[in-house]
Amino acid sequence: MHGIEALAFDVGGTVFDWQTPIRQAIKSLADERDARVDPKEFALAWRAGMFAVLAQVRQGDLAWMNADQMHRLVLDDLARDCPYLS
Numbered sequence: 071m072h073g074i075e076a077l078a079f080d081v082g083g084t085v086f087d088w089q090t091p092i093r094q095a096i097k098s099l100a101d102e103r104d105a106r107v108d109p110k111e112f113a114l115a116w117r118a119g120m121f122a123v124l125a126q127v128r129q130g131d132l133a134w135m136n137a138d139q140m141h142r143l144v145l146d147d148l149a150r151d152c153p154y155l156s
Contacts, residue, residue: 089110096112
């Protein structure tokens with residue numbers, strides 16, 4: 071361990087469960103509005119969209135933004151595709 075200055079771990083999806091709360095919230099919102107939405111597919115699309123935006127940010131195609139901003143950008147796009155969720 072001599073010379074090691076830092077250890078970093080990516081724990082997203084491994085240590086904490088990001089899918090269950092998203093699925094539950096989408097199901098609840100869809101049920102309230104009598105809408106047909108697959109909560110699992112919505113959660114996966116949101117996550118995939120975030121990584122697509124992240125790639126664009128890394129390549130310089132989009133201005134720098136933090137993870138919250140990326141998630142919000144993708145959520146806004148998904149909500150436009152599912153207007154009853156907005």
